[in-house]
Amino acid sequence: MKVSTAVPEVIYLSDDDETVIVSSNVKNCTAVKQSSFNQSSSSNGNDDLSDWLSIQSQDILQIPELLSNWTNVLQKPMVIQCINVRFGIIEFQVEKQSVFLKETEIEMKLKGQSKGRSLENLNIKLAYSDVVRFVYFYESRPPAALIQVRKEFADLFEQFIPSADEEGLAFDPMSKDERRRHVLLQLKPISSDVEKNNIPAIYHYLKARSPRMSICYIVGLKSQEVYNLSRFGNPSSSSSSSPPTQLSTISPADLIPKTVFLNHNRIRFDLTRDDLMCLTEGEFLNDTIIDFYLQYIYYEILTREDRRRTYLFNSFFYTRLTRKSNGDDSSVPASIRRYNRVKRWLRHVDIFKKTFLIIPINQYTHWYLAIICFHNSVETDTDLLVVNDNSSMLSTPQAAMSKPNTSFFIPNNSIQSMQSASTKTNGEDGHDHITTLSNERNRIDVIDDTDEVQTDTSLSEDENSMTTINNNNNNRTGDSNSISTTSVKRPCIIIFDSLKVGSKACVIATLREFLMLEYEHKKLRLLKSPSQKKHYNVEMIKGIISHVPQQPNFYDCGLYVLQYAECFFKYPLINFTSAEVPTNWCDKEIMNSKRKQILSVINQHALTIKEQTTLNGTLSAKVTN
Incomplete structure (x- = not known):
């Protein structure tokens, strides 16, 4: 850093x-x-x-x-x-x-x-x-x-x-x-x-x-x-002025463990009583419920075309990517150690044939959603050379703005920060082991125990700038008619967070690093020319913090992750430079009944008692990634 x-x-x-x-x-x-x-x-x-x-x-x-x-x-x-x-x-x-x-x-x-x-x-x-x-x-x-x-x-x-x-x-x-x-x-x-x-x-x-x-x-x-x-401001709810929410009640029958199938019985979930208890009002959704409903969205809500161009990661992917383990090889750089933990997860999948990558993330007991968009459209060295040649022939600012897929937002304050930033000191794992506060009489040494990419100043500024753009659009987001109707599609990593807890700069950088290493691992050897190489850096694939509807309490983050994922396909974004979302993404009535809806979906796909007793038990209980 x-x-x-x-x-x-x-x-x-x-x-x-x-x-x-x-x-x-x-x-x-x-x-x-x-x-x-x-x-x-x-x-x-x-x-x-x-x-x-x-x-x-x-x-x-x-x-x-x-x-x-x-x-x-x-x-x-x-x-x-x-x-x-x-x-x-x-x-x-x-x-x-x-x-x-x-x-x-x-x-x-x-x-x-x-x-x-x-x-x-x-x-x-x-x-x-x-x-x-x-x-x-x-x-x-x-x-x-x-x-x-x-x-x-x-x-x-x-x-x-x-x-x-x-x-x-x-x-x-x-x-x-x-x-x-x-x-x-x-x-x-x-x-x-x-x-x-x-x-x-x-x-x-x-x-x-x-x-x-x-x-x-x-x-x-x-x-x-x-x-x-x-x-x-209230010991029992998120707002003292809002009427108390009537708690969702779950009948004893609903709490009986269930076996649930999706995708024509190819995917099986064994839901325990604890899993089902998560659907009680005031409880956090666990990873099993999150994975189940995301799979339901993928197989039963998405169109065939949407499924073809989308890859859904399970809820453990980012945790596995960033969690240190005893099996890590200390002789290789930190970026390679991170990638080695998950590279086998995708050995049969080519994510570069996909347009959208859906990644649910849980950090510090909080759920949020990352969606990587149009990463398969990142430009090659040849594309950039052509753009540079063409730009030399453009004589007016208007002509320069008309170039498709070549305008990347680089805030002025990022450039200044990059120029004024001091040289970082990396440890052997690629992290900044020591941060020195500028007040010398209060020098403090900090050991960084996380295993995400440690972002530099330019990335943090970039993320803040994108967030500011969306925050300035608060009034526009409230009016669906004012949302830009100009279709703008560009490679980006969008964060949908219903609580906006902490900076997501490290998350964006870690996912970008994963894309780069996955590309180098699977695609570089297939290139006919070095000029065909793609670069997954901050200029080519930006990070965006979307201004999305916020949860009204401390426990509904999982519900909002599922709703964001569902609405991303039901009511698609138009402009991928600011990721403005339509107002109907998180209607209050929909969110108030979301737990009951999830329970209803579970019951619709659960085996009957007779079917469970005749199940031969040979089906795999493992959910595919």
Whole structure:
């Protein structure tokens, strides 16, 4: 990853005389000296949680002592894996998904937008003396941490990031709107073993540095209520103003395990009770239900022509592509290791004869959809030479704009970022092992444990620019008559995300890398001339974040993935440069009944009890990719 040389803008709030000394070579850093205060006398300093969501003692975990082998860990800065941070209702993406607990403060390097203003290289330091309460929980979906701060910090935040709207400050600890009162960290899901270590480690680390801070870990259903209240303003739903949704009820007969067939009995699914329980309102769809319904769309909704030009990956593909394993060959580059994990999946498939590749992705317990479009139309070296020759004969801007399939969007800020970016330092696996924040007195070394392509600045800027284009089209998306009727088809990777959690730049780059290696593995040796080679780079196949209807809660992401995939063929896109979607993609009534519809499809394709008893059991239970 290229590390931009742009100096971060730092919001720094501190009560420590020593910590306000800023190195002279650090620019754009505002150090604010606040007067001392008695935290215990502050109205925000009440450590009693009993008046907040009726939290009882049984909702709070008694933190065990830290294991002896973790004692040394507390002497160093601690990293919390975090996807995004919300200050009130303003959301930021977290660089390298890491928030740092340091000696005197919590440090976050963020990027996002506020009131139309793009905020890049934003480094926010929250002093422990300004934290009144730190509540965290891994049992909610998603796991999260909630920070209550002093009013003075929020005032400073508003000074540097103006964000007030008609209802007041977007971030205000004194607000009556629970969504605006806290700093909310959406944590990255971790394994149960890591969780057992993290829970006491976070507690003891913070308590050792700020004994007066109220710190607690919430367990059980109460953790979900706390998250819902802070994220949506209501402990039980996503909106306090919307009427409660009537829960879908599933009869005992519907929960009986079923054997379901598709594609003239060639594809078999054995659905368990747990699989079927996913169709209850408020539950997340699992991979089995996702794969089943996508296969149903493919074989029973798509036309024969659509099936011919479409390839459907199963829900494990991207996970397999990006998950490190003991079988990885450490002697080859990281890109080859990723490709080796999945190349056998496609040994009988030529994806370059397809027009659309459908890829459901689950990351951090969240489903979204990637669709690769027109990758079979990427230009060859010969095509580009012809275009260059022709362009030299075009004398007017109008003539240059008339060239088909040769105009690629490269934002000016990407070019500037590429010119100003510093040289990256790669480890042996091709990743950037060390990121150094520009403030030398707070140098931090970060080990990157992900196995996606680590994107450079130009890609991130490219993705943000495409997102901005779609966000600027919000009003147009609401009117189906205003959507562009000009057909524009171009190679691209489109992300359809109903929650827009975190940046998708790494995902787009990883899928582009996969295309390149699959092409080189299967097609290069068949070329008659080197000039026939195609290039799957950022100029030839762009990444687009589509502005799609958003889910109204925290659990319907799987439903929206299925609806996006279904509507992609029912109501096709016209312009593939912005991926504007028709308004009828996610009609409210359709989404409210989607779970019942899926259950109805399952029952229609399930074997009867008599058929199940006569089944000889020789059919394969494996679903084809």
